Each structure stands twice: as C-alpha cells, then as structure tokens.
Amino acid sequence: MTTSTLEPFLMTTLYYVISLRSLRKSSSPTSFRLTEKFILLLVFSAFITLCFGAIFFLPDSSKLLSGVFFHSSAVETNTRKGTDSDSNIAVGTDEKILAKIRKDHEKALVEAKDTLQKRPDEIKQDIQNEKDKVLKEGLGKGGKDDDNLPVIEYVRPPGATGHEPSDPETKERREKIKEMMKFAWDSYKRYAWGSNELRPVSMQGHSSNLFGSIKGATIVDALDTLYVMEMYEDFEMATEWVEKNLDFNVNAEVSVFEVNIRFVGGLLSAYYLSGKEVFRKKAIQLGEKLLPAFKTPTGIPWALLNLKSGIGRNWPWASGGSSILAEYGTLHLEFMHLSKLSGNPAFAEKVMNIRKVLNRLDKPQGLYPNYLNPNSGQWGQHHVSVGGLGDSFYEYLLKAWLMSDKTDEEGKKLYYDALQAIETSLMRKSSGGLTYIAEWKGGLLEHKMGHLTCFAGGMIALGADGAPEDKTGHQMEQAAEIARTCHESYARTTLKLGPEGFRFDGGVEAIATRQNEKYFILRPEVIETYMYMWRFTHDPKYREWGWEAVQALEKHCRVEGGYSGVRDVYATSPNHDDVQQSFYLAETLKYLFLLFSDDDHLPFEHWVFNTEAHPLPVIKKEMTDTDKPNQLE
Ligand code: DMJ
Numbered sequence: 001m002t003t004s005t006l007e008p009f010l011m012t013t014l015y016y017v018i019s020l021r022s023l024r025k026s027s028s029p030t031s032f033r034l035t036e037k038f039i040l041l042l043v044f045s046a047f048i049t050l051c052f053g054a055i056f057f058l059p060d061s062s063k064l065l066s067g068v069f070f071h072s073s074a075v076e077t078n079t080r081k082g083t084d085s086d087s088n089i090a091v092g093t094d095e096k097i098l099a100k101i102r103k104d105h106e107k108a109l110v111e112a113k114d115t116l117q118k119r120p121d122e123i124k125q126d127i128q129n130e131k132d133k134v135l136k137e138g139l140g141k142g143g144k145d146d147d148n149l150p151v152i153e154y155v156r157p158p159g160a161t162g163h164e165p166s167d168p169e170t171k172e173r174r175e176k177i178k179e180m181m182k183f184a185w186d187s188y189k190r191y192a193w194g195s196n197e198l199r200p201v202s203m204q205g206h207s208s209n210l211f212g213s214i215k216g217a218t219i220v221d222a223l224d225t226l227y228v229m230e231m232y233e234d235f236e237m238a239t240e241w242v243e244k245n246l247d248f249n250v251n252a253e254v255s256v257f258e259v260n261i262r263f264v265g266g267l268l269s270a271y272y273l274s275g276k277e278v279f280r281k282k283a284i285q286l287g288e289k290l291l292p293a294f295k296t297p298t299g300i301p302w303a304l305l306n307l308k309s310g311i312g313r314n315w316p317w318a319s320g321g322s323s324i325l326a327e328y329g330t331l332h333l334e335f336m337h338l339s340k341l342s343g344n345p346a347f348a349e350k351v352m353n354i355r356k357v358l359n360r361l362d363k364p365q366g367l368y369p370n371y372l373n374p375n376s377g378q379w380g381q382h383h384v385s386v387g388g389l390g391d392s393f394y395e396y397l398l399k400a401w402l403m404s405d406k407t408d409e410e411g412k413k414l415y416y417d418a419l420q421a422i423e424t425s426l427m428r429k430s431s432g433g434l435t436y437i438a439e440w441k442g443g444l445l446e447h448k449m450g451h452l453t454c455f456a457g458g459m460i461a462l463g464a465d466g467a468p469e470d471k472t473g474h475q476m477e478q479a480a481e482i483a484r485t486c487h488e489s490y491a492r493t494t495l496k497l498g499p500e501g502f503r504f505d506g507g508v509e510a511i512a513t514r515q516n517e518k519y520f521i522l523r524p525e526v527i528e529t530y531m532y533m534w535r536f537t538h539d540p541k542y543r544e545w546g547w548e549a550v551q552a553l554e555k556h557c558r559v560e561g562g563y564s565g566v567r568d569v570y571a572t573s574p575n576h577d578d579v580q581q582s583f584y585l586a587e588t589l590k591y592l593f594l595l596f597s598d599d600d601h602l603p604f605e606h607w608v609f610n611t612e613a614h615p616l617p618v619i620k621k622e623m624t625d626t627d628k629p630n631q632l633e
Contacts, residue, residue: 147281223279253307333399384425
C-alpha cells in the first residue's frame with residue numbers, strides 16, 4: 001500500500017469531522033459546545049487507533065485495506081505498471097506508511113487540541129479557508145471563479161474581534177453601547193427591514209434619494225458593526241439579505257460618493273472581517289457600476305450617476321457645474337482595495353489620476369477649493385472648508401499613506417502640506433481660548449465650524465505621529481484643542497448634543513446662531529475624535545465626554561421605534577426629525593463601542609477606517625508587487 005492510498009481514507013474521516021462541525025456551526029455561531037467538541041475528538045482518536053490495530057494485527061493488512069476499502073487510482077496504477085510487487089519494496093513501504101500514520105495521528109491530535117481552544121467564529125473561518133483552499137487548488141494558480149474573479153487566499157487581519165475590558169465600569173459602558181446597537185438594529189428590522197433607513201417615530205421605512213433605488217443602506221452600513229460587537233446571528237441575517245436582495249441593476253441615479261463610502265466600504269469591511277466571498281463579489285460588482293462616473297474629459301468623476309445608463313452629471317447647485325472635493329476625493333481607499341480584490345487595475349488608476357489632476361493645479365495659499373470643473377479641470381468658486389464639501393478629502397490623503405503601510409509617500413506629502421496650509425489660513429483661536437477651523441470664501445474667513453469639521457481632531461491625532469519637522473507634539477495639542485472645542489459645542493446646548501454648525505463671531509463661541517444650524521442628526525464626528533484621542537492619550541476625560549453623549553442620546557434621541565435626530569439642540573425638549581441615519585449604526589455606535597474597548601480591537605497598526613467608519617486592512621509592505629495597488633503609476 002502506498003501512502004497515497006491512505007490519504008483518501010484520512011481525508012474522508014477529516015472531511016466527515018469538518019462536515020459535522022459545519023452542520024453544528026450553521027445553526028448558530030455560538031452553539032458549538034465543549035462536550036460535542038470532546039466527542040468529536042474521541043471519535044477521531046478511536047478511528048486512528050483502529051487504523052493502527054489493522055496494520056499491526058492483520059496479515060498483509062495493506063493489501064487488504066487497499067483491496068477492500070479503497071479501489072484507489074494509486075493501487076490501479078501500480079498494478080497496471082506491475083511495480084511495488086517486490087516484497088522487499090513492500091516491507092520498506094510499510095515502514096514508511098507506519099511513520100506517515102504516526103505523523104498524521106500526532107498532527108491530527110495537535111489540530112484537534114488547537115480547535116478546542118478556538119472561538120466558534122474562528123473555527124468557522126478555518127472551515128471557510130479550507131473550502132477556499134480546495135477551490136483554489138481545483139482552479140490552479142491564478143484561476144478564476146464563477147464570476148471571473150481571481151481566486152485569492154483570505155487571511156483575516158488581526159484584531160477583528162476584541163475582548164471585554166477588565167475595568168468593570170468600562171465593561172458595563174461597553175455593554176450599554178451594544179444594547180443601544182441592538183435596539184437600533186432591532187427597530188430597523190422590525191419596522192423598516194430592506195428600506196434604506198428607519199423612521200423611528202412613525203415606525204416605517206425611509207429612503208433618501210442619495211441611493212437611488214438601491215435598497216438596504218442600513219443593512220450594509222451596519223454589517224461590520226454587528227460583527228465587531230459579535231452580534232453574529234444578526235450578521236448572518238444581514239449577510240443572507242445581501243446575498244438574496246442587494247441589487248445594483250437599477251435604473252436610478254445615485255450619489256457616487258455616498259454609495260462608495262457606505263455600500264462599497266461596508267461590503268469591503270464585511271469581507272475583510274468575515275472572509276465571506278459574497279461581500280467581495282458584491283463590492284466589485286458595485287465598483288464596476290461606478291466606473292462610468294469617471295468618463296469626463298479630466299477623469300474627475302461626476303457626483304451623480306445613473307447606474308443603468310452610465311450617464312453622469314453634477315449637483316445642479318454646485319458652482320459652475322463642478323464636482324465636489326470631498327466627493328471625488330473620497331474614493332481612494334475603497335478603490336485601492338477594489339483593485340486588490342478584483343485584480344483589475346482600473347479602480348486604482350482612476351483614483352491615482354485624480355491626484356495627478358490636482359497636482360497640476362495651482363492652490364490658492366496651498367488650499368484646495370471645494371469646487372472643480374470636471375470638463376475644464378479648473379477650480380470653481382474659491383470656497384475652502386475642512387467641514388462639509390472638503391472634509392474627507394484631507395482624511396483620505398492621510399489614510400492613503402497609512403493604508404499603504406506608509407509606502408504612498410505622495411499621499412503623505414499632500415496631507416502634511418495641506419494641513420500646514422489649513423493651520424496657517426483657517427485655524428484660529430477665539431478670545432475665550434477655543435481653537436477652531438474656520439471656512440474660507442474668496443479670501444475672507446467665515447468664523448464658523450461645522451459638526452462635520454470635528455472629525456479633524458481625530459484625523460490630526462492619527463497623523464501626528466508621522467508629522468515632519470518634530471511637529472508631533474504640536475499636532476497632538478491641536479487635536480486635543482479641537483476635541484475640546486467640539487465638546488464645548490455639545491456642553492453649551494440644552495440637550496447636550498452638538499449643533500450642525502457653530503460660530504465664533506457676534507459675541508458667541510461654539511454656539512449655533514442660525515436656526516438652520518441648530519439640528520443634530522446623530523452624527524459621529526465628535527465621538528470619532530474622542531475615540532482617536534482616547535487611543536493616543538488614554539486621558540479618561542475622552543471616555544467621560546463619550547459617556548455624556550451616550551446619556552444625551554438615550555435621553556433625547558431614543559424613541560419607541562429607534563433613535564431619531566432632533567431639530568433644535570437648544571430647545572428645552574426634543575423635536576424629533578424622525579430619521580435613524582444609517583451612519584448612526586455604522587459610525588456613531590461603532591466609535592462609541594471602540595471608545596470603551598481595549599486598543600487591540602481593530603488596532604490602527606492593521607486597520608484604517610474609511611470615512612463611514614468601515615475598517616479596511618492596511619496593505620502590508622511584504623506583499624508581492626502585484627498586490628500593491630498603491631505602487632501603480
Ligand atoms: C458620514 O456619512 C461620513 O462620515 C461622511 O464622511 C460625512 N458625514 C457623514 C456622517 O456625518
């Protein structure tokens with residue numbers, strides 16, 4: 001008997017054990033009990049012992065086994081060729097077989113021991129990896145699957161799940177955030193399943209025209225939050241919905257930016273966290289649908305795109321038919337990963353071209369105006385903002401560098417140069433000592449800061465470590481000051497929730513003076529900054545500030561059917577706007593959860609958050625050249 005005749009036998013046994021595991025696992029990711037694992041281990045060990053017995057006690061057992069149990073191709077081949085019939089050779093072969101059985105037995109025991117120590121989700125992932133490996137082997141290297149995608153080996157980056165903090169108060173607060181997520185999610189499931197968002201007061205679905213007729217924004221946006229909070233049953237339910245219902249073949253106009261950050265970003269994160277192929281496929285399908293948006297004379301994409309016709313246009317209100325900086329400048333991270341996962345360089349080429357166009361343009365005082373005409377390649381109105389219309393462009397310069405494992409030197413330079421220009425021309429300190437980032441309109445400063453601008457505290461802290469010219473300490477101070485200002489914008493309201501915009505003129509500081517700036521729509525930016533500041537400083541005040549926000553959310557935004565925004569944060573009681581934004585589940589609750597988690601949960605060393613808080617893995621340097629889309633020219 002050759003070693004190859006025994007392999008199918010062992011493989012069958014192993015397959016049986018794995019199948020049993022799969023059966024148990026499919027019912028629930030947490031239902032694999034220790035006793036069941038132990039029984040499986042016992043069955044497996046008994047079987048291997050039986051094999052030993054047969055070899056030691058039966059005469060010429062190898063032939064018997066070969067003849068009775070396996071009519072394997074290896075035996076047939078040997079018989080036909082007339083080899084291995086010599087008894088001397090047979091003795092040597094038996095010894096080899098015994099050695100192989102012993103080795104396999106030991107290996108199986110070690111593997112079984114390892115398996116017993118693993119968490120159910122890790123076991124599940126191992127099974128998936130086995131399946132992918134078999135598929136890969138079947139297709140050969142560089143093979144393609146049914147959807148013509150390259151077969152790639154999935155390796156889950158570290159820190160996808162965390163553990164409970166040891167400090168009891170932090171643990172309790174973290175649990176509370178999970179309960180909030182559960183309530184938001186359950187309410188959406190109950191009243192608005194399949195719609196984009198939930199109306200928590202009227203308890204029905206809500207669809208914003210940002211997504212055309214694509215459905216399920218909340219499901220896709222929430223996937224990774226469900227995963228990081230270990231709400232696996234809900235994650236499975238959401239996965240099934242994506243498999244069966246998420247459809248991009250719609251004759252409707254969508255916002256390229258919103259669809260990218262929420263849907264492409266959400267699907268990519270779900271793939272990287274869970275390893276489920278369906279997410280990779282859907283992300284790539286959607287990415288391909290977005291490509292026609294880049295068909296402009298400059299390659300600067302349209303803001304709006306009809307997914308069926310591929311016809312694009314810009315927002316009618318945008319200065320001179322311009323595209324918006326924060327929209328075309330917030331595709332980079334997702335598109336780099338799309339190239340990596342699809343093997344199609346087109347995605348990376350499109351976003352690298354955006355950089356090229358920007359590099360050729362003069363920047364007034366080193367600043368990037370929010371409007372750029374995609375036909376002429378010229379700036380529109382000179383309006384500069386680190387809040388709405390500009391914000392995530394700066395974020396993506398920094399994160400492109402970090403996500404490339406710090407190989408994208410161009411991204412790094414563009415970020416630090418831009419930050420220097422922001423500091424010089426937009427950052428100011430109020431007479432009361434609050435640092436803020438103003439807006440710039442045609443050379444004049446508007447002393448106003450948006451809730452959206454508050455993300456900058458987190459961004460500056462994240463970049464401080466790599467700051468040139470010994471500016472790390474200085475940038476950390478700036479970040480801390482912005483965090484304080486944004487906290488003040490909450491603290492100075494009646495409801496202790498932050499207004500959409502607040503001013504530093506006309507005798508006020510960090511207060512909204514216009515009625516249309518007094519609303520709060522469950523936005524994440526202030527909490528996002530607390531989370532980054534906590535990670536970098538471990539100053540307990542950031543957790544305290546986060547907890548204040550939790551209490552205000554519970555008191556004023558939680559209603560019978562979910563969480564709602566409020567129309568005026570200075571009113572004595574909340575007037576609800578009846579929308580549970582999908583980013584509340586994607587970002588606000590995720591950042592809160594991470595604020596009360598240990599630093600090794602989604603560690604910055606391995607993960608970068610897209611602007612919708614969807615974690616994307618750092619593309620490590622040691623990968624092969626073809627795996628490095630950032631290296632594309
Ligand atoms: C989110 O969709 C993203 O964070 C985006 O970058 C801007 N703002 C909203 C949430 O406020």
